[in-house]
Amino acid sequence: MSDGFQPIPVTTDEPVLAAADVSVRRGSQPILEDLSLSIPAGSRTLVRGPSGAGKSTLFSVLGLLEPPDSGRVLVDGTDASGLSERQRARLRRDAIGFVFQDFQLVPDLTVHENAVLPQHHGGDRDEAWVDELLETLAVADRADRYPATLSGGEKQRVAIARALANRPDVVLADEPTGQLDPETTERVVGLLVDVQESAGTALVTISHDPSLEGLFDRTVTLRDGRLLEE
């Protein structure tokens, strides 16, 4: 393979999340082609790629938000393609945390109410864990405020707390710093990595931002529908 890229080797580790020969088309256009990826427990993976490469599509497929046209997505060894919509939603809720570029906080809930939301949807109640997350992410003093009164960096830190509220096996973050300035980006990603490490969860982050690379165990690039390891 040219330009320093190598195909990603198949790993024998127990992955918390795996895509096996996944393909997605939009009309006649192939977006992901026989893509395979294995996310070991507790690991940190950065996914890069040019605009339109299919990064958000990959995020949806890995997060069980959208089924692939072919291939399999396995979460904790469970093949999601064999599940009903309800079972898939439960697996998603229990095993995966999401962080979005636009935060997606609920405007009429407070910071604390937003952060505990995944636990209200059937997860185990553990308010002390949520309080600890808000503390670590330095937004505990904002607990009773509403999202509209927070800065972008604060909103994203609340969204990170929410993503970890159910102690998921893996957190998926799609351009989590896309709306933040460089200084805030550094702080937010530093804290994201801190809580990811202390929770022992795996982290998959999709980002254009080259400044993040040093914080990840590996960087993979989406190109021509396939992932290549740098």
Ligand SMILES: Nc1ncnc2c1ncn2[C@@H]1O[C@H](COP(=O)(O)OP(=O)(O)OP(=O)(O)O)[C@@H](O)[C@H]1O
């Ligand atoms: N619902 C859709 N219908 C048709 N085409 C789509 C749809 N969603 C995405 N696409 C196309 O699929 C391709 C991949 O889109 P995707 O959003 O996954 O890329 P991306 O790498 O996340 O891009 P960016 O970095 O610009 O956000 C693009 O060519 C896009 O136009």
